Amino acid sequence: MKSIAFGTHLPVMGFAGEEATSREQILSFAQKAEELGYDSLSVNDHVVSKTSWLDALSSLSAIAATTHRIKIGTSILNIVVRNPVICAKALSSIDILSSGRLFIGLGPGSSKGDYEAGGIPFEDRWKRFSEALEILHALWSEKSASKSRLLDYDGKYYRLKGIYIDPKPYQKPHPPIMIASWGSEHGLRRVAKYGDGWMASAYNITPDKFKEKWRLLLNYRRELNKDVESFENSVMTMFGYIDNDKGKVHRMVKYVLSPALGRPADELQNLLLFGSPDQCLKKINLLYEAGVKRIHFWPVNNYIEQIEIFFKEIAQNFS
Secondary structure (H helix, E strand, O other): OOOOEEEEEOOOEOHHHOOOOOHHHHHHHHHHHHHHOOOEEEEOOOOOOOOOEOOHHHHHHHHHHHOOOOEEEEEEEEHHHHOHHHHHHHHHHHHHHOOOOEEEEEEOOOOHHHHHHHOOOHHHHHHHHHHHHHHHHHHHOHHHHOOOOOEEEEOOOOEEEEEOOOOOOOOOOOOOEEEEOOOOHHHHHHHHHHOOEEEEEHHHOOHHHHHHHHHHHHHHHHHOOOOOOOOEEEEEEEEEEEOOOHHHHHHHHHHHHHHHHOOOHHHHHHHOEEEOHHHHHHHHHHHHHOOOOEEEEEEOOOHHHHHHHHHHHOHHHHO
């Protein structure tokens, strides 16, 4: 039997002018995903957006307290705009509140508006991100377990003196860190150096490109004498709507997702999980054959009904 893990994204984003989902919707969605048997739940992060958007860390805290087995994580969290020290504190707390179920997807994001809101130059995001990753690792390293081990950091963008955070994460030395990249050489080398795995973006990569980039990434890990066997990958933001009604599916792409992302509807329909169950199963098979280990489905409407359809008609073919 083919084996691949399936997660789903919390519906924190309001599509096509909708309001962001309510407390009841978020909690019932999370509980349903756990009940169905999904591997994980993740939450995406934007400070400002042209659609409504619930705060990522607040939403994750809510489901940490109301679920019991399902993994929870960020996909991704912008630690540049949010500040790496503050993120380390918040993520440690969520890992404790979830009894060690947290995984951490990190990136600098691609939204210029978030940077403008935070007063940070957008063009500095990648260099700042590398420094932020170094700080996060240093704060959570085994050497920092004692208060006598205070962190000094003298970077170009961050300068810290005598920093210590407590409590540490539930998982030791820290939760799995997944680094986002669309697949550039610099991006993949950063993933290989700092990450426990790679988060790829579903609407920015094809199965063939994924296979090529995954092979490169594992080579970069070997060059650094880092483990490749336990190294993870996932395809996130796999938006979709599964239905045998072709017209309904096309309307979901054209009038719901395309305006929210600012991307052509035909391109999104080809890349993502829009179509009948059989069509979507074929797309998942191509990703599986390319080496994908985990996929996170993000329905754009009828959220609970869609995660039921996806799990029962597609995911169970891979368990």
